[in-house]
Structure formats: C-alpha cells, structure tokens
Amino acid sequence: MSIRVGIFGYGNLGKGVEAAIRQNSDMTLAAVFTRRNPATLKIQTEGVPVLNIVKAEDMVDEIDVLILCGGSATDLPSQTPEMVKLFNVIDSYDTHAKIPLHFENVNNEAQKSGKVGIISVGWDPGMFSLNRLYASAVLSEGKDYTFWGKGVSQGHSDAIRRVEGVLDGKQYTIPTESALEAVRSGAEPELTTRQKLIRECFVVAEEGADKARIEQEIKTMPNYFADYDTTVHFITKEELEKNHSGIPHGGFVIRSGKTGFNKEHNHIIEYSLKLDSNPEFTASVLVAYARAAYRLNSEGVSGCKTVLDIPPAYLSQKSDSELRKELL
Amino acid sequence: MSIRVGIFGYGNLGKGVEAAIRQNSDMTLAAVFTRRNPATLKIQTEGVPVLNIVKAEDMVDEIDVLILCGGSATDLPSQTPEMVKLFNVIDSYDTHAKIPLHFENVNNEAQKSGKVGIISVGWDPGMFSLNRLYASAVLSEGKDYTFWGKGVSQGHSDAIRRVEGVLDGKQYTIPTESALEAVRSGAEPELTTRQKLIRECFVVAEEGADKARIEQEIKTMPNYFADYDTTVHFITKEELEKNHSGIPHGGFVIRSGKTGFNKEHNHIIEYSLKLDSNPEFTASVLVAYARAAYRLNSEGVSGCKTVLDIPPAYLSQKSDSELRKELL
Numbered sequence: 001m002s003i004r005v006g007i008f009g010y011g012n013l014g015k016g017v018e019a020a021i022r023q024n025s026d027m028t029l030a031a032v033f034t035r036r037n038p039a040t041l042k043i044q045t046e047g048v049p050v051l052n053i054v055k056a057e058d059m060v061d062e063i064d065v066l067i068l069c070g071g072s073a074t075d076l077p078s079q080t081p082e083m084v085k086l087f088n089v090i091d092s093y094d095t096h097a098k099i100p101l102h103f104e105n106v107n108n109e110a111q112k113s114g115k116v117g118i119i120s121v122g123w124d125p126g127m128f129s130l131n132r133l134y135a136s137a138v139l140s141e142g143k144d145y146t147f148w149g150k151g152v153s154q155g156h157s158d159a160i161r162r163v164e165g166v167l168d169g170k171q172y173t174i175p176t177e178s179a180l181e182a183v184r185s186g187a188e189p190e191l192t193t194r195q196k197l198i199r200e201c202f203v204v205a206e207e208g209a210d211k212a213r214i215e216q217e218i219k220t221m222p223n224y225f226a227d228y229d230t231t232v233h234f235i236t237k238e239e240l241e242k243n244h245s246g247i248p249h250g251g252f253v254i255r256s257g258k259t260g261f262n263k264e265h266n267h268i269i270e271y272s273l274k275l276d277s278n279p280e281f282t283a284s285v286l287v288a289y290a291r292a293a294y295r296l297n298s299e300g301v302s303g304c305k306t307v308l309d310i311p312p313a314y315l316s317q318k319s320d321s322e323l324r325k326e327l328l
Numbered sequence: 329m330s331i332r333v334g335i336f337g338y339g340n341l342g343k344g345v346e347a348a349i350r351q352n353s354d355m356t357l358a359a360v361f362t363r364r365n366p367a368t369l370k371i372q373t374e375g376v377p378v379l380n381i382v383k384a385e386d387m388v389d390e391i392d393v394l395i396l397c398g399g400s401a402t403d404l405p406s407q408t409p410e411m412v413k414l415f416n417v418i419d420s421y422d423t424h425a426k427i428p429l430h431f432e433n434v435n436n437e438a439q440k441s442g443k444v445g446i447i448s449v450g451w452d453p454g455m456f457s458l459n460r461l462y463a464s465a466v467l468s469e470g471k472d473y474t475f476w477g478k479g480v481s482q483g484h485s486d487a488i489r490r491v492e493g494v495l496d497g498k499q500y501t502i503p504t505e506s507a508l509e510a511v512r513s514g515a516e517p518e519l520t521t522r523q524k525l526i527r528e529c530f531v532v533a534e535e536g537a538d539k540a541r542i543e544q545e546i547k548t549m550p551n552y553f554a555d556y557d558t559t560v561h562f563i564t565k566e567e568l569e570k571n572h573s574g575i576p577h578g579g580f581v582i583r584s585g586k587t588g589f590n591k592e593h594n595h596i597i598e599y600s601l602k603l604d605s606n607p608e609f610t611a612s613v614l615v616a617y618a619r620a621a622y623r624l625n626s627e628g629v630s631g632c633k634t635v636l637d638i639p640p641a642y643l644s645q646k647s648d649s650e651l652r653k654e655l656l
Contacts, residue, residue, distance in 0.1 A: 019589045023468040044589055100653050120656055127462065127597075129656045130640055134455065136655070137616040137643035138609075140351040184602070259612055261347045261372055265604035269455075274512070276593035281466075284587055284595075288465040308641040308651050312458055315465035323636050325428050327464070328448055328457045 003294050004030040004062060005287070008053065008083065009069035010041060012247070013092065016283025017067050018044055024287060026317050030063045060086050065290040068092075069283075081105045084117040084304075088293040090286050092122040099125065099306075107304035116297045117304045121289045122282040123273055124148070128253050130307050131271040135255035139267055142257025143188045147175035147196060151249030151278065159224045160201055163217050165209030168237065170244040172200045175252060183254050186266035199230040202244050204237050249278040288315040331622045332358040332390060333615070336381065336411065337397035338369060340575070341420065344611025345395050346372055352615060354645050358391045388414050393618040396420075397611075409433045412445040412632075416621040418614050420450040427453065427634075435632035444625045446633045449617045450610040451601055452476070456581045458635050459599040463583035467595055470585025471516045475503035475524060479577030479606065487552045488529055491545050493537030496565065498572040500528045503580060511582050514594035527558040530572050532565045577606040616643040 005027050007014045014032065021027045022045075031049045034041050038050040051059070056066070066087040070076050072095045080091045084106055093102050099120055106117040120126065124146070132144055153173050160169035179196045182189045201218055205211055215232040219225055235243075250273040259265050275281045289307070292314035296305070313320055318327075333355050335342045342360070349355045350373075359377045362369050366378040379387070384394070394415035398404050400423045408419045412434055421430050427448055434445040448454065452474070460472055481501050488497035507524045510517045529546055533539055543560045547553055563571075578601040587593050603609045617635070620642035624633070641648055646655075 016587070019587060020468075022589075023587070096656070099656050100649065103652055125656045127466070130462070131599075132655045133640050133644060133651065134458070137619075137640075137645075138455070138612050140348075140612070259344070259347060259351070259605060259608040261350075265608055267604060267609050268600075268602040270598075270600045270602075271459075272596075272598045274596040274598075276595060277587060280587040280593055281595050284466050284468070291465075306652060306656055308656065309639050309648070311637050311639050312461050312465075313636040316461060317465075320637070321428065323461065324431055324634060327460045328424070328427050328453045328634055328636065 002026060002028045003291060004028055004064045005290055006031045006033065006056075006059065006063040006066040006087070007069060008033045008056070008066055008079065009075065010034050010036075010043065010050075011069060012279035013283055013286075014069035015044070016277070016280040017069060017286055019280060020284045020287040021045075023284075024291070024317065026291070027287065031059050056083065057086055063087055064294050065090060067286050067290055069286075077102060077105070080117060080119060081109045084110045084115050085113045086115075088116045088290075088297045090118050090121055090290050090293055092126070092282055092286060093120045094122065094125055096125065103304050103306070110303045114302045116293045116302055118289050118293050118306065118310065119304060120306055121286050123275075123285060124251065126282075126285050126307055127273070128251070128271070131253040131269075132255075133308055135253070135257075135269040135271075139255055139257025139259070139269065141259075141263065142255050142267075145183045145191070145254045145256070146251065147180065147254075148251040149173035149175050149197060149249070151251070151275070152247055153199075156199065156201075156224055159221060160203060160218060163214055163221075165206050165214050166203055167206055168204040168240055170202045170240065172202075174198050174200055180252065180254075183256060184268055184270070186256050186268060188256050194228055197228065199225055199228045201230065201232045202235050202240060203232055204240050205234055246276065247278045248276055249281075250274045291315060291317070330354060330356045331619060332356055332392045333618055334359045334361065334384075334387065334391040334394040334415070335397060336361045336384070336394055336407065337403065338362050338364075338371065338378075339397060340607035341611055341614075342395075342397035343372075344605070344608040345397060345614055347608060348612045348615040351612075352619075352645065354619070355615065359387055384411065385414055391415055392622050393418065395614050395618055405430060405433070408445060408447060409437045412438045412443050413441045414443075416443045416618075416625050417445045418449055418618050418621055419445075419447050420454070420610055420614060421448045422450065422453055424453065431632050431634070438631045442630045444621045444630055444633060446617050446621050446635070446638065448634055449614050451603075451613060452579065454610075454613050454635055455601070456579065456599070459581040459597075460583075461636055463581070463585075463597040463599075467583055467585025467587070467597065469587075469591065470583050470595075473511045473519070473582045473584070474579065475508065475582075476579040477501035477503050477525060477577070479579070479603070480575055481527075484527065484529075484552055487549060488531060488546060491542055491549075493534050493542050494531055495534055496532040496568055498530045498568065500530075502526050502528055508580065508582075511584060512596055512598070514584050514596060516584050522556055525556065527553055527556045529558065529560045530563050530568060531560055532568050533562055574604065575606045576604055577609075578602045619643060619645070
C-alpha cells in the first residue's frame with residue numbers, strides 16, 4: 001500500500017516535494033493545497049486535485065502525511081500546530097532560536113489528536129543537526145564547526161537589490177579554504193565569521209550608475225557585509241540569468257576531538273553537502289521523514305518529534321532485515 | 329546516577345573503552361574481565377576489579393552495560409549471545425556477511441533475558457552504515473561509494489611479514505584522489521578496486537636479503553596485492569618504530585544523487601573520518617551506544633538492535649530539550 005502524501009504550499013519547496021515523491025515508489029501524491037486560486041495553479045502530476053487550503057479538513061481520509069511547505073517566519077508557527085490536529089505532518093521550521101517553542105506548540109496539539117508531527121526537517125536544521133549530535137556523542141571532548149556554503153543567501157541577495165542603482169543581484173556565501181584546513185588539522189582554532197567565510201556578489205547595475213559607489217555601499221553595509229571580506233562583480237542581466245539562476249547551497253559540519261588516556265590522539269569527523277538545488281534537497285529530506293511519520297503513527301506513536309528522535313531505519317523503504325544485510 | 333560499564337576483553341579496544349569512559353561524566357568503569365590471569369593485568373583505573381571472564385555472572389548486580397571487546401572471528405559469535413543472557417551488551421561485530429546470523433543469535437537470547445544487545449557498533453559497520461542509510465533514504469536515486477583509508481590494514485601487514493627475508497612491515501590502504509574527485513563530480517563512475525585505492529608498504533628486510541625479490545613477491549601476491557597499485561619502501565627497524573607504530577584509519581562514504589522532475593540537479597553527500605587511533609575511535613562509538621542500551625533497557629526495551637534502530641538522541645548525555653535548543 002502506498003503512502004498518500006499531501007503538499008501544503010506550492011512554492012519552490014512544494015514543487016521539490018512533488019518531484020521527490022516520484023522518486024519514491026512507496027508514495028503517491030494525494031493533493032496539493034494552495035492559498036492561491038486553485039484554478040490558476042498548474043502542477044506537474046496529472047489527476048491530482050489542487051485545492052484551497054481551507055479544504056484540507058475535507059481530505060483527512062485521503063492523506064496519510066501532510067508536508068508543510070510554507071515559510072518559518074509567518075506560515076509554519078500557526079500552520080503546523082493547526083494541521084497536526086488533522087494529519088501527521090512534516091515541516092522544515094528553521095528559526096533555530098524558536099524551535100523549543102514551536103516544538104511545544106506542535107506537541108500539545110499532536111498529543112491531543114494522536115498524530116505525529118516531525119518539525120525542523122531539512123539539512124540545517126536536519127541532516128546537519130544529526131551530524132552535530134552523532135559527532136559530539138562519539139567524541140565527547142572536542143569542538144564543533146558548522147560552515148555554510150557555497151550557496152546563495154536570499155537575505156543578502158535582497159540586500160544588494162535594495163542599493164540604489166542596482167537592477168538585480170545574487171550573493172554567494174563561501175567558506176574559506178584556510179578556515180576549513182585549520183579545522184581539519186585538529187588544531188581546534190577559534191574562528192571569527194570573517195575568517196570562516198567570504199561573500200561574493202554578482203550585481204547588475206542600471207545604465208550609467210556609479211559602480212564605485214555601489215560597490216562601496218555594498219561592502220560597508222552594516223550586518224550584511226561590513227564584517228566580511230566581500231567581493232563585488234558587475235555583470236550583465238544576461239550573464240546573471242545564464243550563470244546565477246540556480247539555488248545551490250551546501251556546507252560542512254566538522255568535529256575535531258581527542259581520545260586516549262593523555263588525549264594524545266586526534267580525530268576528525270566531517271560531513272558535507274554540495275547541493276545543486278537547496279529546495280529540492282530539503283524536499284527530499286522531508287519526504288524521507290514523511291515515511292517515518294507514517295510508520296511511527298501506524299505503530300501508535302503520537303506527539304512532536306525531531307530528526308534527533310527518529311530511528312534511522314524508519315526513513316528507508318527497505319525492511320530492517322534488508323538494511324542489516326545490505327547497508328550495515 | 330552513573331552508568332556502570334564493564335569491559336570484557338582488554339586488548340587495544342578494551343583499553344580504548346577504558347579511556348573513553350573517563351571522557352563521559354555519566355559513566356564509571358565497574359570491572360574488567362580477561363581470559364588471562366587477572367593478577368598479571370595492570371589497568372589504568374584505580375580501584376576497579378580485574379576478574380577472570382568466568383566471574384562475569386557474579387557481577388550482574390554491579391554492571392549496567394557490558395562492552396565486549398573481543399574479535400569477530402572467534403570471540404563475539406559465542407560471547408555476545410552468551411553475555412546478553414546476563415547483561416545489556418555492546419559489540420563491534422564486523423564480519424559483514426554474517427551480521428544477519430549474529431543478529432538472530434543475539435536477538436533470541438536477548439528476548440529471553442529481557443536485555444538489550446546492540447551489535448556491529450563502531451565506524452564500519454557503525455557510523456559508515458548510518459551514513460549509507462541516511463544518504464540513500466534522502467537521495468533515492470543515486471550511487472553509494474565507500475572508501476577506506478588512509479589506514480593500516482592488519483591483514484595486509486601480516487601478509488608482508490610472511491614473505492621470506494622480511495623482519496617487519498606495515499601496509500597502508502590509501503584512497504586515490506582521482507577516484508574521490510570523480511565521485512565528487514557527480515559523474516557516478518563505475519570504479520574498480522584498483523582505481524579506488526593504492527597500497528603502500530613499509531618493509532624492514534633482513535640484513536643481506538634480496539630486496540628486489542621481496543618487492544616482487546609482495547607486489548605479485550594474489551588477493552592481497554596483485555590486483556592493486558602497490559608501492560614498497562624499505563626502511564630501518566628504527567624508522568618503522570618511529571614513524572609507523574600508530575594505528576590510524578579512516579575513510580569516506582559518499583552518495584551522489586539526482587533530484588528534479590528531469591533529474592537535472594546533482595547532489596553530493598560526503599561523510600569522512602580521519603582517525604589517529606582506530607581502536608580508540610571505535611571504543612568511543614561503543615561507549616556512546618552503551619548509554620543508549622542502558623536507556624532503552626531502562627524503558628523496558630529488550631532484544632537485539634543495531635545502530636540503524638537507535639534514535640540518535642539516545643547517544644547523548646544531554647536531555648531531549650537541551651538537544652533541541654543547542655544542537656538542532
């Protein structure tokens with residue numbers, strides 16, 4: 001029997017979930033919910049209903065897991081607790097500081113409804129969190145490092161576009177090789193953010209704009225660029241579209257630790273992601289955890305969970321004995 | 329309350345467990361069991377009894393988890409099912425092909441005794457298995473690669489020492505950069521073992537021995553070296569002791585996969601270990617899973633488990649809410 005998945009919100013992440021469901025033979029897309037007029041929305045999967053989000057409650061018998069694809073700022077804080085009243089849900093809530101509050105809100109409703117809600121699924125929080133946990137549990141004494149990039153930062157790209165004379169722009173966050181090498185050496189360095197990453201900007205300027213002034217304004221922008229080594233490249237609109245239209249991202253989680261009676265041995269655990277499409281990868285993680293939510297709830301589990309609570313085997317289509325034979 | 333840990337077998341791995349317990353403030357070493365005469369064995373922790381293995385059953389009330397530090401060839405197949413009759417146990421059973429059988433044997437006894445046995449804990453099987461599972465569950469369509477090294481291969485070092493005229497020797501298995509780069513490119517290459525790794529040998533020859541003949545014999549040795557690119561360096565006994573007395577190891581687990589409606593996006597997930605001491609790192613993993621075994625059994629769980637079954641949060645000293653706040 002196929003796991004019937006609903007998508008709640010059809011932006012880049014929702015589209016990524018739709019694509020990921022096709023790659024998992026034990027799942028089918030049951031419905032897509034949107035705030036827009038459903039008639040205006042064209043999805044890629046034939047024969048699947050597109051409904052307004054107010055119709056979600058009519059679909060409780062048709063959906064095993066609902067994947068919430070809204071944003072962390074305003075959508076998920078209300079949508080996840082609301083929807084877990086009706087469905088097993090997965091979200092990618094990524095406002096790190098507010099995760100404990102979000103957890104409580106979702107857990108309260110999930111306990112009452114008897115459903116499972118897995119929150120903060122993706123790569124950070126998500127796969128990076130798992131790696132921070134495993135590495136720090138294994139190497140009790142050591143130091144953790146997380147580097148983001150190379151990838152597009154939406155917030156910094158928006159900041160560039162607000163500079164006068166800028167038509168369009170894209171900003172890449174890039175970890176510095178020197179910082180990565182220092183961490184991999186086992187020296188456990190203290191690193192400033194300036195040492196850890198550089199910011200590279202590709203800017204399309206208006207005709208006749210003062211490029212020197214634009215570059216200066218970007219490089220000295222407080223919070224966004226002033227504290228970093230920033231480079232600015234002026235390119236044409238065509239170059240921006242051709243070479244910088246993707247949404248790549250990635251990063252590194254590294255733990256450096258010591259063992260031995262005299263702490264004489266160094267160990268480096270490194271996890272890295274190099275992603276052509278940030279939303280499609282995040283969507284693929286969401287879909288794997290949708291499988292886990294379904295299985296847990298089928299076994300009678302309810303409440304809010306995070307990736308840290310889920311036994312890894314629950315993510316796989318394979319049976320426990322297949323996993324032991326093939327992967328262990 | 330401290331988790332009371334017993335060590336069963338006091339070789340390199342057992343010593344590593346003793347050192348790792350000191351790095352975990354929620355654990356204490358309760359006893360060390362040995363097949364040797366206990367009076368001849370000097371351990372590093374004061375006030376802890378050293379007992380013959382036949383005394384284990386007298387210690388059931390003093391030990392919460394017993395960590396089995398014997399070998400996979402002859403010790404663990406009998407010791408793990410035997411000891412799980414009395415204790416929660418952890419082992420590092422690493423004969424991949426026989427894991428399903430070992431699992432059944434341990435599970436049968438653990439179900440009867442009401443204890444938890446976590447088998448095949450370490451880095452491969454262990455942390456590498458976890459990474460193969462997570463990566464393949466997230467990127468459903470793709471290809472997995474495991475590379476071992478740079479590290480000492482005991483079996484290959486032994487093989488060198490059996491060559492006539494060789495006094496001592498050490499063999500390092502080293503992944504080739506060209507193979508790693510090909511995998512990281514997303515090309516999903518098919519790689520032979522010759523393409524994936526090289527073998528580097530450091531050999532101490534007897535005085536007057538025919539080095540050309542020794543080198544030739546090593547390089548053409550069937551199974552061990554004939555199918556690989558092998559280099560042989562002749563060094564002095566002093567150089568071997570000074571530069572090659574450690575037991576380093578490590579490796580890489582890489583998954584290359586595609587997402588998107590037309591599989592247009594590549595993603596690379598890479599996990600790597602660089603270990604100064606193979607046994608001490610393995611011991612550190614065993615100790616983290618000892619915590620999980622204790623907690624699971626305290627909650628009434630019994631039976632055989634592997635790393636794939638254990639919720640990650642069970643490995644940590646921190647509470648679930650601390651983990652959500654600090655690591656997620």
